[in-house]
Amino acid sequence: MKALVLSGGAGTRLRPITHTSAKQLVPVANKPVLFYGLEAIAEAGITEVGIVVGDTADEIREAVGDGSRFGVEITYIAQHAPLGLAHAVLISREFLGEDDFVMYLGDNFIVGGITGLVDGFRASRPAAQILLTQVPNPTAFGVAELDDSGRVVALEEKPKVPKSDLALVGVYLFTAAVHEAVRAIEPSWRGELEITHAIQWLMDKNHDVSSTTISGYWKDTGNVTDMLEVNRAVLESIEPCTQGSVDEASEIIGRVRVEEGAQVVRSRIVGPAIIGAGSVISDAYVGPYTSVSEGCRIEDSEIEYSIVLRDSSITGVRRVEASLIGRGVEVTPAPRHPAAHRLVLGDHSKVQISS
Known part of the structure; x- marks a missing residue:
């Protein structure tokens, strides 16, 4: 056959x-x-x-x-x-x-x-x-x-x-x-x-x-929704394993796999989750159902229920969830400008702006 x-x-x-x-x-x-x-x-x-x-x-x-x-x-x-x-x-x-x-x-x-x-x-x-x-x-x-x-x-x-x-x-x-x-x-x-x-x-x-x-x-x-759901299902069955390094200031909870060469520094990871080889998690929170591929960096950020592909970085971002992030991506905070909204609206528009 x-x-x-x-x-x-x-x-x-x-x-x-x-x-x-x-x-x-x-x-x-x-x-x-x-x-x-x-x-x-x-x-x-x-x-x-x-x-x-x-x-x-x-x-x-x-x-x-x-x-x-x-x-x-x-x-x-x-x-x-x-x-x-x-x-x-x-x-x-x-x-x-x-x-x-x-x-x-x-x-x-x-x-x-x-x-x-x-x-x-x-x-x-x-x-x-x-x-x-x-x-x-x-x-x-x-x-x-x-x-x-x-x-x-x-x-x-x-x-x-x-x-x-x-x-x-x-x-x-x-x-x-x-x-x-x-x-x-x-x-x-x-x-x-x-x-x-x-x-x-x-x-x-x-x-x-x-x-x-x-x-x-x-x-x-x-599609992205189904991809994240499959990731969740697979992570449910992973076995916890730490091949990389986790410092004393970090907390690992539940089924978490830290692959070879990965570093977890002053961070909290709640499984099921996987941290890929050579990735660095620093001053960050990685929540359940998250897969971080190899060579990534997550610093001063929070991420949950997401997939991050290789060689990407998330720095200084308060919260990322339900996301699929491609290869070689950089995610950073937007520049801080004075709070203002610039609008060009057609007739009979309806707009909701948070205060």
Whole structure:
């Protein structure tokens, strides 16, 4: 069995971070989201992995390499434009051959991995197996309609009027039957070859399509809110460890990981939190659910429920929370000018100004 990992999307919902970085490489608990998926694939006993890459191909290649660090062998597959999940399968035909495969969206996160799912698929081998989960906003996802017996009867991509609240999770399992399906379908109104249409084609041709509804933790990390929530979930399970230095004037509370070369000086850190290698926390407060990457500096500031990417600094800022801060960023107080407001307002405007 092989794996096909999709890492070619533009990540528009995470801009401006993704103007300069692949969305699959934004770190969660100081490890790129993509790495969690590759580790889950390796744990399931799959060693041949194809990664579909687009405009950020060089960055993905540099981060992942040949896959040896994960115990897998990587083949890179170029996709000239993000033309849909089924298009990714279509262009990967040579790599996939006639083998069964798992398709894993590189920006998705599933707690607990996929080993049980893969083992179940290997035993029953339907033409396709999908994962479903209840979501509050099904219009943003592919949605499945089930009959009274719980069997999938229809799929629809981002419907305006959803027939259920069951969204497709970004992990799919297929036999080689899917190759005929992706060749048979036409682009959707979005101009993409939709994987939901390919699976619907399989059902229309009486192929066996099974589904599993999961109640565990799953997130599509395509926006800042979900990225911070995944970071929170991962930090919940970290083990406390101090490899760097913490002076006597500092206080460490709860599950906190201070990585090698990091320094904590006259500061208070309340976990779960992680301080990356070589970072300096000085006269500061780092609150729960915060990941500080390597080479950062937080001084005379407070931060909580946030992700700070490498080589960034936050100095003299009273409070930062629920934030995603990119690489090489400098956050400082605004200059102190006389308190005044300069306004250019159109007719019938309403303005609220705090006193």
